[in-house]
Structure formats: C-alpha cells, structure tokens
Amino acid sequence: MAYVWAKTIVNMRFLSVFFLFLLCLPIGGGQKKKENLLSEKVDQMMEWSSRRSVIRMNGDKFRRYVKAPPRNYSVIVMFTALQPQRQCSVCRQANEEYQVLANSWRYSSAFSNKLFFTVVDYDEGADVFQQLNMNSAPTFMHFPAKGKPKRADSFDLQRIGFASEQLAKWIADRTDVQIRVFRPPNYSGTIALALLVSLVGGLLYLRRNNLEFIYNKTGWAMAALCVVFAMTSGQMWNHIRGPPYAHKNPQNGQVSYIHGSSQAQFVAESHIILLLNAAITMGMVLLNEAATSKGDVGKRRTSLLNRRHTRRRRREDGENT
DSSP: OHHHHHHHHHHHHHHHHHHHHHHHHHHHHHHHHHHHHHHHHHHHHHHHHHHOSEEEEOHHHHIIIIISSOOOSEEEEEEEOOSGGGOOHHHHHHHHHHHHHHHHHHTSTTOOTTEEEEEEETTTOHHHHHHTTOOSSSEEEEEOSSSOOOGGGBOOHHHHOOOHHHHHHHHHHHHOOOOOOOOOOOOHHHHHHHHHHHHHHHHHHHTTTOOGGGGOHHHHHHHHHHHHHHHHTTHHHHHHHOOOSOEEOTTTOOEEOSOSSTTOOOHHHHHHHHHHHHHHHHHHHHHHHHHHOHHHHHHHHHHHHHHHHHHHHHHHHHHHO
C-alpha cells in the first residue's frame, strides 16, 4: 500500500512539473518573439535614420513602427502637407526648422536609438490624419516609448512657433533628451552688413566736404520712427518665436493673417500693425505741417488784411455818401 501511495505521489509531481513546463513554454516563447520583434523594429528605424535624419512614413509604416507595440523608443512626428498643390508655405518653413533639429540630433555625440524623427505627409498618409482627427498642418506630436500620447505630447505651434530651439526645449521636457541645435552657416547677414557699411562709408567719403546732412533732423527722425515701428509691431517677438507668416486651413483653403489668440501672432499680423502705425504717424505729421506751414500762415494773414481793407473802404464810402 505504501508503494502505491509513493508511486502516486511521484506521478502527481511529474504531472505538476509537466503542466508547469507547458504553462511556461508559451510565455517564454511569446516573450522571445516580442523581443525579436522589438529588435527588428529598432534595427529598421536605425537603418532608415542612417540614410536620412527625418524618416518619411506612410500609413502602414506609421501604424507598425510608431503606434503598435512593442516599442522602447520615442518618436517625434511632424504631420505636414509639403506637396506644391497644397500651397502650404508654413509647412515648408516648419520643415526647414525640423530638418535642422533632426540633423543636430543625428550628428551629435549623444545620438542613440531612443529617439527618432519622422514625418507623415498628408498625400502619403491621409488615413493617419483621419485616424488622429487632424484638420491642420503642420502639427508636431511626441509618441512616448510607453503608453499613449498625452495632451502635453502635442506641440503648441500657434503659441510657441516652430523654431528649432523651441522644438528642442519641448522634446527635452517630454523625453529628457537634450539636443543642441547646430544651424548651417549663413553669411547673408554678414554680407548685408558689410554692404551697408561700405555704402555709408562711400557716401560719407563722397560728401566729405559737405557733411551738413548728418545734422538733418528730418533724416534722424525718420530713422528713429522706423526703429519704433519695427519694435512696436512685434518684429522682435517674431525673431525670437519664429511664428508662421500666415495660417491656411487645409480643408477650406481659407488664409488667416490675424491670430485668433491674444498669446500669439503671425508675421503678417505684425506687418499690418507696422503699416497702420506708419499711416497714423504720417497723418499726424501732415496735420501738424498743415497747421504750422509758413505758406499757409502768410495766406491767412493776407486774406485777413484784405478783409480788413475791404471793410475800411466800405466804411469810408458810406461816410462819403
């Protein structure tokens, strides 16, 4: 009897170990399959990133490499419309800044497989726009390595602008990845300044015997007004934030030159304000000139003397009569 019980216990232990093995087998196999899939996705993203800093994606690639798990890397996606028929000038400007930022990350010493830059064009992934309920471009979104995007993972382009430095700051807040922006050398400003200095120097040299124009109050007043108009219209804000020139609704094609929020503005809006300020100032100057013009004062005095002379002559004629 003891032998039977011992044999039964051995069989039960064997069956328990066997069932545990069966239960662990699919779990371990599924985990290995998941790791292989993740490794394949990372290798593919790295290969694309080695070819170009910004990876172009259609609907299938977006769903496979950005939306679908597993994923241990963050993805920055720019949703845009770069085709010429879309006539989205803001998209082209934003794309230039996005390329600068992606190149800065790609060729930095801190580059790794934890962050990738991608772009989805409307004409290549219209289904993605519909899936995310997007009706405007350009739009920047961050898809974290774990979980779904939150509200803060959508970049506030209308308020902040799309300058590379602003995008890098937003990415650092969302991913803890610090990107130092390196812009390609641009000598247009230096050349323009050199030409301006040469022009002014040449003018002073030609007029070296007669420099009275330097003391011209009207000229200095006009220069001061230009600086005031530029500052009060928001040109410095445009230089810092880099907002788009205008906004075009991709659905109805309507172009907005005035921003709907009091926290932001378009470049066109600042130009409109500059022209309005200049027109008001010019009107005030013309009114002041009309009131204080010497020619007008002489005419008024002559007219007044003529009226006095006419009244005096009439009185004299009446007395004689």
